[in-house]
Amino acid sequence: MGRVNSAKRFPMGRVNSANAFLWVALTQQNAFLWVALT
Secondary structure, three states, rough: OOOHHHHOOOHHHHHHHHHHHHHHHHHHHHHHHHHHHH
């Protein structure tokens, strides 16, 4: 439901690319911290 609503409100281009970039950055940071801590 959330994705459909956001797709209706915002144009697909910049929002999705920004979210994808932030998602990748956060997941890479979490993976780095996980490896560093374990």
